[in-house]
Amino acid sequence: MARKSAPERSGKPSPEKAGQRDRIWNVALVGFGTVGSSVARILVERKRARLRLVAVCNRNVARKKVDWLPVEVVWTENIDDVLSSNADIVVEVMGGLQPTEDWVRRALSSGKSVVTANKQLIAHCGPELIALASRMGQRIEFGASVAGGVPVISGIHEGIAGDELFKICGILNGTCNYILSQIESNGVPFATALREAQKLGFAEADPTEDIEGFDARAKLTILARVGLYCNVAPTSIVARSIAPIDSIDFEYANQLGCTIRQISLAELKGDQLFAAVQPALVPLSSPLARVEGSQNLVMATGAYGGETVFGGHGAGGHPTAVAVVSDILSIARGKQADGIHAGHAPEKTPNVSADFTTKHYLRFMVKDRPGIIASLATILAQSEINIDAVVQKPGCPKSHLPFLITLEECKASLVEQALQQIDALDFMVQPCLHLPILG
Amino acid sequence: MARKSAPERSGKPSPEKAGQRDRIWNVALVGFGTVGSSVARILVERKRARLRLVAVCNRNVARKKVDWLPVEVVWTENIDDVLSSNADIVVEVMGGLQPTEDWVRRALSSGKSVVTANKQLIAHCGPELIALASRMGQRIEFGASVAGGVPVISGIHEGIAGDELFKICGILNGTCNYILSQIESNGVPFATALREAQKLGFAEADPTEDIEGFDARAKLTILARVGLYCNVAPTSIVARSIAPIDSIDFEYANQLGCTIRQISLAELKGDQLFAAVQPALVPLSSPLARVEGSQNLVMATGAYGGETVFGGHGAGGHPTAVAVVSDILSIARGKQADGIHAGHAPEKTPNVSADFTTKHYLRFMVKDRPGIIASLATILAQSEINIDAVVQKPGCPKSHLPFLITLEECKASLVEQALQQIDALDFMVQPCLHLPILG
Numbered sequence: 071m072a073r074k075s076a077p078e079r080s081g082k083p084s085p086e087k088a089g090q091r092d093r094i095w096n097v098a099l100v101g102f103g104t105v106g107s108s109v110a111r112i113l114v115e116r117k118r119a120r121l122r123l124v125a126v127c128n129r130n131v132a133r134k135k136v137d138w139l140p141v142e143v144v145w146t147e148n149i150d151d152v153l154s155s156n157a158d159i160v161v162e163v164m165g166g167l168q169p170t171e172d173w174v175r176r177a178l179s180s181g182k183s184v185v186t187a188n189k190q191l192i193a194h195c196g197p198e199l200i201a202l203a204s205r206m207g208q209r210i211e212f213g214a215s216v217a218g219g220v221p222v223i224s225g226i227h228e229g230i231a232g233d234e235l236f237k238i239c240g241i242l243n244g245t246c247n248y249i250l251s252q253i254e255s256n257g258v259p260f261a262t263a264l265r266e267a268q269k270l271g272f273a274e275a276d277p278t279e280d281i282e283g284f285d286a287r288a289k290l291t292i293l294a295r296v297g298l299y300c301n302v303a304p305t306s307i308v309a310r311s312i313a314p315i316d317s318i319d320f321e322y323a324n325q326l327g328c329t330i331r332q333i334s335l336a337e338l339k340g341d342q343l344f345a346a347v348q349p350a351l352v353p354l355s356s357p358l359a360r361v362e363g364s365q366n367l368v369m370a371t372g373a374y375g376g377e378t379v380f381g382g383h384g385a386g387g388h389p390t391a392v393a394v395v396s397d398i399l400s401i402a403r404g405k406q407a408d409g410i411h412a413g414h415a416p417e418k419t420p421n422v423s424a425d426f427t428t429k430h431y432l433r434f435m436v437k438d439r440p441g442i443i444a445s446l447a448t449i450l451a452q453s454e455i456n457i458d459a460v461v462q463k464p465g466c467p468k469s470h471l472p473f474l475i476t477l478e479e480c481k482a483s484l485v486e487q488a489l490q491q492i493d494a495l496d497f498m499v500q501p502c503l504h505l506p507i508l509g
Numbered sequence: 510m511a512r513k514s515a516p517e518r519s520g521k522p523s524p525e526k527a528g529q530r531d532r533i534w535n536v537a538l539v540g541f542g543t544v545g546s547s548v549a550r551i552l553v554e555r556k557r558a559r560l561r562l563v564a565v566c567n568r569n570v571a572r573k574k575v576d577w578l579p580v581e582v583v584w585t586e587n588i589d590d591v592l593s594s595n596a597d598i599v600v601e602v603m604g605g606l607q608p609t610e611d612w613v614r615r616a617l618s619s620g621k622s623v624v625t626a627n628k629q630l631i632a633h634c635g636p637e638l639i640a641l642a643s644r645m646g647q648r649i650e651f652g653a654s655v656a657g658g659v660p661v662i663s664g665i666h667e668g669i670a671g672d673e674l675f676k677i678c679g680i681l682n683g684t685c686n687y688i689l690s691q692i693e694s695n696g697v698p699f700a701t702a703l704r705e706a707q708k709l710g711f712a713e714a715d716p717t718e719d720i721e722g723f724d725a726r727a728k729l730t731i732l733a734r735v736g737l738y739c740n741v742a743p744t745s746i747v748a749r750s751i752a753p754i755d756s757i758d759f760e761y762a763n764q765l766g767c768t769i770r771q772i773s774l775a776e777l778k779g780d781q782l783f784a785a786v787q788p789a790l791v792p793l794s795s796p797l798a799r800v801e802g803s804q805n806l807v808m809a810t811g812a813y814g815g816e817t818v819f820g821g822h823g824a825g826g827h828p829t830a831v832a833v834v835s836d837i838l839s840i841a842r843g844k845q846a847d848g849i850h851a852g853h854a855p856e857k858t859p860n861v862s863a864d865f866t867t868k869h870y871l872r873f874m875v876k877d878r879p880g881i882i883a884s885l886a887t888i889l890a891q892s893e894i895n896i897d898a899v900v901q902k903p904g905c906p907k908s909h910l911p912f913l914i915t916l917e918e919c920k921a922s923l924v925e926q927a928l929q930q931i932d933a934l935d936f937m938v939q940p941c942l943h944l945p946i947l948g
Contacts, residue, residue: 108813112671116673219669219815219817220817221667224663224664224667224668225660225663225664228660228668228839229652229661229662229663229667229832230658230660230832230835231834231835232551232830232832232833232834232835232836232837233831233834233835234555357796357820360794360796360799372831374551374827374830374831375821375822375827375831375832376821376822377821377822378659378660378822379821380664380817381796381817382814382816382817382818383814383816388813388814389813389814389815391671391813392669392672392811392814393668393669393671393814394671395671395672396667396668396669396671396672397671398671399671400667400670
């Protein structure tokens with residue numbers, strides 16, 4: 071068992087490997103907004119000898135110019151300048167579907183690798199872009215497209231690649247999390263919390279994408295592909311608004327030992343993918359309950375490793391730029407361009423359903439009169455739905471009386487059917503708010 | 510801006526790349542205990558066409574044989590059979606420093622890559638083994654050596670590689686976390702909690718490595734290298750025992766809005782690495798406070814991305830095996846053998862100090878008499894240490910009276926000096942328990 075020191079000493083890497091390792095990688099930035107300029111700043115400040123920014127492309131580029139980038143950097147408004155440049159890697163942080171998709175295709179086709187932070191682009195045509203990159207011997211990386219600086223895509227793809235994931239659950243939209251936190255801690259109505267978030271820059275002037283769950287849905291689509299190997303269209307995933315959530319719901323949720331969060335959940339059961347983005351009750355003991363402000367958190371559950379948690383800043387220039395630069399480095403390290411399938415079964419295209427089996431939270435707003443509980447209980451019993459508890463906060467006006475019914479575990483669709491009858495009853499002031507209670 | 514579809518179609522990966530991608534990787538397992546058999550199970554159950562188990566090496570191998578592995582697998586007690594086999598990757602899950610180090614060196618020298626879960630091996634000679642692997646054009650991966658199934662090494666190395674980390678803080682030892690949780694929730698003495706943990710298999714018969722912090726210190730050494738590029742010896746990091754922690758300390762900690770955990774912390778400030786493994790007070794609002802049972806959690810803080818959290822199962826056959834298989838896959842994906850330095854500055858070898866500047870928790874156990882507080886306050890004032898609060902739980906015996914003094918922020922060394930005087934005072938029943946209060 072003597073040590074063989076001679077061969078250790080003589081072993082040398084092959085010349086190609088050494089060449090690859092010392093090589094300089096030229097990077098072009100398409101988009102010089104918050105994320106783009108943060109990427110440029112990291113590349114400059116960290117003085118990575120192997121990464122060199124060669125070009126910045128943006129509309130009205132003159133007004134974008136900064137004095138802290140090397141003079142050799144080409145500033146242009148014309149994507150053709152980027153495509154014909156000596157850039158090895160094109161970083162797309164411009165956003166939107168068009169002309170972005172065209173530009174990314176052209177970059178890949180002209181023999182450049184691409185790093186993008188564009189969730190809509192990857193959700194809508196990720197598989198085709200990955201296939202194109204693979205055909206060209208290039209790579210497309212998109213770690214920044216989900217949960218900003220939270221390294222969940224590389225985590226799933228590398229760190230727990232050896233597991234067989236069947237469930238991904240997370241808080242993927244910082245705007246919704248901020249608004250719900252505000253309703254919870256300040257007891258304000260939804261509209262007030264939204265206005266406040268807009269004033270502080272946490273929500274956009276048109277908040278539809280966030281509030282209605284479309285933003286989180288694009289991210290969940292990407293996670294379902296990367297982690298569960300399910301190729302589904304974003305539109306096949308149900309997205310429900312957080313707008314009906316009121317401060318009274320946090321009071322009731324708290325009585326149940328829960329809080330309310332916008333939860334993105336995808337779970338593979340046989341050939342069926344259960345997936346939705348929706349407000350839901352989560353136990354106060356869950357890591358999901360403690361995600362604050364604009365933080366993001368993803369829990370991935372595997373057959374072997376159980377639950378793994380990834381948390382951090384879901385947005386912001388610098389955290390997102392870290393994800394972009396990490397992807398650039400991954401390409402520069404020369405990892406093989408094998409897309410997202412390394413050693414795995416081919417992608418599934420399962421049926422998608424939002425018909426989760428959970429406990430349920432039903433919050434009613436009624437004009438009080440005798441017999442209300444009896445009417446509701448009768449309809450629920452007809453559907454063979456078991457009531458778990460009835461809770462009523464004292465001291466509310468009889469004309470707008472909120473109260474809560476929780477249901478034992480059953481399918482969401484069964485509850486929705488019963489609610490169609492219930493919402494038509496004369497004492498209902500507004501439609502019942504129905505949320506799943508996650509275990 | 511027309512799409513160039515022709516070159517997209519014609520682009521084909523080069524033959525070598527296709528060859529690399531379709532290639533079968535032969536794997537040999539050295540060690541067939543809990544982790545080793547879990548690795549074998551994942552390789553068999555997941556039927557990864559590209560990974561093939563070819564050999565299992567263990568002492569008294571006959572009693573280890575299982576019937577669920579392919580008949581082609583060679584069972585041997587002789588490491589030479591593994592070294593001369595057609596294995597491309599040797600998985601070392603045997604543990605210990607010798608003969609493991611020799612065997613790993615010989616595997617690398619004979620042109621095989623190595624995956625190991627051995628924290629002591631990597632803490633003690635990781636850099637040399639990485640250098641040897643690099644010289645041989647091979648790789649050594651050790652994702653399972655820290656925090657079991659929590660993908661923190663790949664996360665730091667890949668997911669947030671673009672950041673510049675300056676601080677790593679975590680709960681890296683499930684045994685200590687389990688014992689402390691038991692003292693907290695059941696109000697039992699340390700010795701009882703330890704016995705219970707041993708009975709349930711959460712602590713070993715000789716628990717020294719865990720309790721005294723040596724296990725976590727080896728892991729922190731590895732994280733400091735991978736994340737902070739600091740090459741330090743495990744023995745240069747202070748490790749303090751959790752044995753003096755009593756249930757009264759949890760009562761006091763709770764009054765301060767905190768709990769007590771074994772915290773592994775490394776923070777780079779200029780040329781100095783502040784590092785220690787020790788019991789510490791952490792705010793109840795911190796993710797560290799909520800780590801339960803044998804879970805592990807690591808928080809990495811970077812100059813650009815802020816705080817990123819990785820959590821999951823820190824031990825156990827299956828979670829650790831997921832980390833091992835993920836490393837095998839990473840090698841099979843043909844990522845370049847560039848060690849842990851991809852695009853970064855060379856390793857620093859900083860001074861290591863445990864002299865953190867924090868608030869402090871001092872728990873006294875005294876024989877009561879008048880003037881105690883005055884004596885303590887005088888000594889602390891002489892050292893220019895400011896008292897923050899004095900807390901005394903009512904109803905304790907005068908002969909063993911516990912009470913608490915918290916101190917404003919100051920260096921730990923200043924407090925230790927004052928405690929040398931204080932511990933010599935006649936009313937002290939036992940030495941003062943001194944814990945940092947983390948912010």
